[in-house]
Amino acid sequence: MVMHNNTSRPTATATATGGVGFLGALSIAFIVLKLCGVIDWPWWQVLAPIYIPATVAVTLILGFVGVFLWACLVDAREKQAQLRERQGRPQPHEHGPAHRWRRP
Numbered sequence: 328m329v330m331h332n333n334t335s336r337p338t339a340t341a342t343a344t345g346g347v348g349f350l351g352a353l354s355i356a357f358i359v360l361k362l363c364g365v366i367d368w369p370w371w372q373v374l375a376p377i378y379i380p381a382t383v384a385v386t387l388i389l390g391f392v393g394v395f396l397w398a399c400l401v402d403a404r405e406k407q408a409q410l411r412e413r414q415g416r417p418q419p420h421e422h423g424p425a426h427r428w429r430r431p
Contacts, residue, residue, distance in 0.1 A: 350376045
């Protein structure tokens, strides 16, 4: 994109950002070295710069989703307990039905 001022000369150009990046270049280098026979690595090691960051990203996303769902569950249980208190209903046992299996 060329910007013009009142003198009709270009003053600034927009530059594109992005590109291959370090891990992309490393992946290309490993693939070329593997295909040329310079390295004798298995393909899972050659392609590691591609799938390891993706695996870390998916793991982090799943972790955040898990923490969010856990927080929602805890909040829902607290709201149920508050509702029971207001209605005067007894609270359920903290340990569930395990109290039935105690020895006399």
